[in-house]
């Protein structure tokens with residue numbers, strides 16, 4: 001039911017044409033505030049937020065179903081950054097004051113919160129050079145965060161910074177809730193492949209009260225990893241939608257396009273590849289559902305699940321969207337035709353929060369080999 | 370012909386003196402490619418000098434006969450020239466559909482007049498050629514093409530359209546596959562004709578690619594005049610010529626699987642960008658994929674060379690060109706995927722100041738066309754199965 005209503009809404013209000021018009025309009029808005037307000041009215045950002053903080057308390061499974069649908073229409077929106085990842089961090093580690101200040105705003109869609117963690121051109125959340133020094137009233141943060149998803153549109157940032165540089169390997173990192181308008185913050189948007197806007201954020205002696213600390217001091221990396229894993233699972237749901245839609249559009253084309261007097265779908269060279277891909281996509285569906293359920297039930301054990309899911313879904317989505325172009329022939333390479341947008345989105349989702357190599361490696365490490 | 374050993378010594382010295390230093394660095398952007406033609410604007414004086422020097426020696430088309438402006442080199446000498454150019458990282462002086470496509474077809478099937486008229490300007494990079502093969506309903510099934518050539522006594526007229534014409538808006542002349550006899554069986558009534566794209570009745574409309582660039586066009590013919598002496602080979606025998614031309618195109622495209630002259634090996638790029646831990650890339654999966662690509666690419670280079678050694682300079686590789694087209698394009702696509710992975714988040718930058726206007730993601734997107742242009746991968750595999758393996 002949720003899936004059908006999400007699909008109906010997106011096909012009506014924000015189909016691929018919507019992405020195209022945002023892209024053509026240029027500028028660095030990233031997504032449409034109007035469409036976001038309508039999504040919010042449907043309760044989408046409230047999905048994974050507990051009822052006591054004005055959420056719907058449906059958990060992440062419902063969110064995953066919606067993300068799969070936004071993947072099908074490639075609708076840009078801050079569900080993943082704010083309502084999934086930032087919400088996960090706050091629900092998981094926030095104190096009551098933080099939860100009651102931030103979560104209702106995220107749930108209503110009026111406030112956007114995003115995580116700012118990457119500092120390198122590669123996803124390495126454990127490598128943090130930004131520092132947070134204790135001051136009389138709290139902390140003072142300096143550092144440089146890069147490729148922050150929806151970073152130019154968010155009201156609050158959850159920033160990772162080093163609070164203790166004597167301990168290596170992850171410990172000694174803390175998370176801070178930082179208003180995007182705090183003095184000392186400079187935000188530079190960067191347009192990527194489709195309409196996504198990633199921000200480059202520098203923090204220069206940003207002063208924060210002690211209450212800005214999210215979770216225990218020096219224990220921020222575990223919280224961050226949990227929120228990132230939630231994000232990776234959300235991405236997998238979205239990627240699954242991207243892949244399924246590209247696949248279904250291509251199957252329709254195989255039935256329609258004729259060469260040599262017959263539909264190209266009658267060539268076994270294409271039939272077998274479509275059949276193989278169908279099986280792979282079935283595997284991905286199971287992985288995504290499993291990961292969403294695990295996220296809702298067993299929050300502490302999701303690292304290997306998240307990496308397993310993302311690694312497999314990324315490889316399949318990358319394959320499905322590349323095949324989609326190939327099966328369309330010349331027209332698949334044109335900008336006027338929509339299929340290329342799926343290929344681009346799959347790449348963005350792969351690259352953010354760890355690509356296939358990152359997750360294959362992480363999965364192996366999680367299993368001790 | 371000069372003894373190979375002397376040729377190497379002389380060639381090396383000549384290249385030393387005649388290849389400007391700027392032309393010995395890897396290509397940075399598309400604009401670094403020299404395509405020649407009436408509308409081409411040279412990036413630099415060095416680019417122009419390099420073309421002129423090479424063209425004077427005939428080394429823009431080193432395997433073509435001297436009488437048509439080529440270098441007249443045999444396979445052994447060609448190889449030496451290539452090695453010597455590679456040694457100093459010299460860029461190709463000219464990228465040209467004239468050299469890789471229509472030239473070889475003219476050499477084999479063209480009348481003496483057509484050879485004299487068209488080959489020397491190709492060698493000099495004066496005329497840029499466009500390929501008019503595909504139509505909206507004739508892609509893989511090329512022989513079902515409909516553009517119609519009609520006899521008007523002392524000339525022909527052409528009506529219809531082509532699609533996916535690479536650089537259609539920059540081409541000076543077109544080699545175009547047309548239906549010259551609509552009564553004949555599908556493959557029988559086809560001719561390959563040549564005409565100036567400035568001819569009245571020829572027009573183009575740009576088509577934008579997923580990379581955001583518009584390197585190809587739709588091309589329309591509205592009673593465009595074609596001269597009678599501009600048919601390559603015999604009238605209605607164009608399918609044979611067209612297929613022969615495709616084998617050269619496919620060999621050329623197959624070359625995209627090789628590391629371009631002067632470009633850093635992928636593994637070295639990865640080491641520079643990602644850094645090493647205890648002498649190796651930290652991620653073993655990425656490391657494995659890079660090694661696999663480098664090995665395949667090396668193997669392709671050796672195999673293309675071996676195949677070339679077995680035929681005369683300038684001759685066609687026949688159906689073997691489909692093997693190279695398929696493998697070469699697969700490799701280039703893998704290479705672009707790996708480059709994206711190597712550059713990580715920075716690879717997504719579409720237009721930022723650090724991204725050279727999104728060079729990396731645009732090249733990655735463009736490479737998807739490799740397995741479509743020049744006949745799709747599926748068509749190449751069909752050709753290999755049928756014409757090399759003899760499968761029924």
Ligand SMILES: Cc1cc2nc3c(=O)[nH]c(=O)nc-3n(C[C@H](O)[C@H](O)[C@H](O)COP(=O)(O)OP(=O)(O)OC[C@H]3O[C@@H](n4cnc5c(N)ncnc54)[C@H](O)[C@@H]3O)c2cc1C
Nearest residue numbers: 267326327329330502503508509533535738742743745747
């Ligand atoms: C970047 C680029 C540049 C190009 N430049 C030029 C140019 O300069 N001049 C020019 O004339 N053309 C050019 N082309 C066109 C190119 O040659 C055609 O796109 C190509 O031949 C495929 O035709 P199509 O697009 O109609 O696809 P289709 O033929 O419709 O193919 C669709 C799909 O069906 C598959 N298929 C078709 N038949 C079979 C079969 N028998 N068995 C198995 N699978 C099959 C194809 O492989 C493909 O995956 C260019 C194309 C691209 C992408």
